[in-house]
Structures are given as C-alpha cells and as structure tokens.
Amino acid sequence: IDLDFKIAVWSSLAISAEDPNISIPLLKEVSTMLEKTESTLKDRIDNQAELANQYHRAGDIDTALTLFESVLEQMDDDDELMSSFRSHRYNLGQLYITVERQDDAWPLLLDVLEECKTILGPTHPRTLFVISELAYLHLNCDEPESALKLLSKGWSTACQALNFGHPDVLSLGLFWLNTHINSNIEEEICEPPQEWIKAYDQWLN
Secondary structure, X not given: OOHXXXXXHHHHHHHHOOOHHHHHHHHHHHHHXXXXXXXXXXXXXXXXXXXXXXXXXXXXXXXXXXXXXXXXXXXXXXXXXXXXXXXXXXXXXXXXXXXXXXHHHHHHHHHHHHHHHHHHOOXXXXXXXXXXXXXXXXXXXXXXXXXXXXHHHHHHXXXXXXXXXXXXXXXXXXXXXXXXXXXXXXXXXXXXXHHHHHHHHHXXX
C-alpha cells in the first residue's frame, strides 16, 4: 500500500475514533510514517497537535502539554504557520488555564483573539466564538469583571456591524446579560442596555 495513502487513512481513523486508546497508537504510527516520507512541517505539526489533543482527552495533561509546547516551538520561526495554526495555540492556552498557568495562557489566548479580529474580522463567527470562550475562561478564573468587559465590547462591535436580531449578536448578548445578572458585582460594570434587560426578563417569564 502506498505510504501516503496509508497515512491519510490512519489519520482519518484516528481523528474519527471516539476512544483515545485507539487514536493514540494510530497517531504514533502516523508520526513514524511521516518521518519516512517527504512530509511537510505542517503535516508533522498537525499530527503532533492531534496527538496532544488525544492525550488531553485521555486525561494525560502532562504529555499533552509537552506535545503542544513542542508544536509551539516548531511554529515559532514561521509566521505563516503561527497564523495557520491559531487553534493549536488556543488549545495550548486552554491547557495552561487547566493547570493554573494563567501567566502563560493569556498572552497566547489574547494573541489568537487579536489575529481573529485582524484576519477574519471583528464580527466573524469564529471571532465571536473566541470572545465567548475567553469570557468563560475569565469566569472560571473568578474574573467576572474581565468577562463582562470582553462581552460588552464584543457585543457592541457586533451589534453595530450586524444588527440587533442577528443570531450571533443575540447569543453573545444573552451570555453578557446572564453573566451580568449572576456576577453579583455591586458597582455597575459594563451594564447591558435597559432594552436588553427588559427583553431578558420577558424571556425568563
């Protein structure tokens, strides 16, 4: 069997498998096969990042971190790869949050957000998704003020560029409102517009 064909099949099987105990051996074998072919750095990084994801799913955080950090080191000298693999840097940032390495996490995560704004646009669905994800991370780190500021700015930008009833705007707005209501912050920080609060109350009732 052609080695490139075998790599493609095994990679597909590893990604589609729901059990990391199946995926990890397949991806390790793919890594070995990639070394025997004229594979690109992109292909090798992709495989290693997926292997890191599978170790994360299996609960082996230390191995996942080691693999993701190696991926980041390989991308460091290549601006094109750094841009193409935003998801890998984002996943590493989330792992840093998991092991309470916030000082390492936030520079990565915020860089990804700024790239999404610059390359995709501030109202692209992916950009708004990253804003929501970062707000969740702020909340998990017991930083509701930071979450509210991020959601407020993201919603205002999206509402101006799209419209009030756009699904992405509504989703971000509801998240903002729910966070504001449940944050128990005494002072008014990024308080949502009154029409949003009234609509939210009507929706609840």
